[in-house]
Amino acid sequence: MAGGPFAHEVTCPTCFLEEATVTKAVRVSEGVETDQYRCERGHAFGIDWSRGPATKPQWPPPEGGDDE
Numbered sequence: 508m509a510g511g512p513f514a515h516e517v518t519c520p521t522c523f524l525e526e527a528t529v530t531k532a533v534r535v536s537e538g539v540e541t542d543q544y545r546c547e548r549g550h551a552f553g554i555d556w557s558r559g560p561a562t563k564p565q566w567p568p569p570e571g572g573d574d575e
């Protein structure tokens with residue numbers, strides 16, 4: 508298990524970097540060090556968790572919005 512249970516959902520880096528959009532991506536397969544994800548808009552990518560699994564939920568993003 509790479510990212511652990513907290514890493515099941517993450518922010519898609521492609522949407523974030525290329526389109527400044529925060530999109531949820533879901534893990535589609537787990538590796539030993541790298542998990543593979545696919546976002547709701549179809550981007551596929553891997554995240555290297557070799558430094559250790561996530562210690563807190565990766566979704567929703569920790570960055571605060573203006574929801575309050």
Ligand SMILES: [Zn+2]
Binds near residue numbers: 520521523
């Ligand atoms: Zn995306």
